[in-house]
Amino acid sequence: MNVPNLRSPYDKIGGLFCFGRMLDKIRLHAQNKLPPDYHDNYGKGFDARCCSFLRVNFEDVAARTKLSGDDGDILQWCFEQGRKPSDEEIEIWNEFMRKRGWNDAVSKRLAQREKELGPQWAGRLHTFFDYIDADEGREPRTQA
Numbered sequence: 067m068n069v070p071n072l073r074s075p076y077d078k079i080g081g082l083f084c085f086g087r088m089l090d091k092i093r094l095h096a097q098n099k100l101p102p103d104y105h106d107n108y109g110k111g112f113d114a115r116c117c118s119f120l121r122v123n124f125e126d127v128a129a130r131t132k133l134s135g136d137d138g139d140i141l142q143w144c145f146e147q148g149r150k151p152s153d154e155e156i157e158i159w160n161e162f163m164r165k166r167g168w169n170d171a172v173s174k175r176l177a178q179r180e181k182e183l184g185p186q187w188a189g190r191l192h193t194f195f196d197y198i199d200a201d202e203g204r205e206p207r208t209q210a
Contacts, residue, residue: 068203069094069101075112075195076164076207080141081156083163083195088113089140092131112163112194119159121148167194 072090079086094100095108107113109124117124122144130143151159167176172194180191183200191197196206 067101067103067201069104071099072202074199074202074204074207076199078160079137081153081160082116082141083160084112084116085141086137088116088127089131089137092128095128096132112166115163119151120144164195165193167197168192 071094073087075084075087077083077086079089091100091104091108091113095105100108109128113124117127126147127140127144131140135143167173176191176194176197179194179197179201180187183191183197187200191200191206199206
């Protein structure tokens with residue numbers, strides 16, 4: 067499902083995968099433009115992992131995002147409220163996130179999601195980032 071103004075998880079803010087996408091979902095939700103299919107996982111999944119990594123609460127990030135400011139301002143706020151990871155920690159985070167679903171504990175779920183998208187995707191989706199991009203009408207950018 068193509069969702070206007072919703073970035074790929076591959077798009078980085080401050081070097082971090084998923085952060086900008088999380089902010090997009092918060093903004094879309096606040097405007098009642100986040101599709102219902104996204105509501106069950108709002109603040110969960112990759113969003114929750116991102117907040118855990120930064121040691122901030124999703125609800126607090128959502129409240130801060132709704133106040134205003136660009137993505138960099140909000141990320142800086144997260145660093146101040148939670149923690150600022152080192153470059154090495156960010157690299158480890160990014161590598162874990164971009165490979166989620168590739169030969170790991172959620173590979174079976176990814177295979178099921180790939181089947182749900184249709185036969186044109188058979189064998190082409192190697193990670194959940196791939197799945198998200200394909201599901202939202204973008205060509206997957208697998209780097210695994």
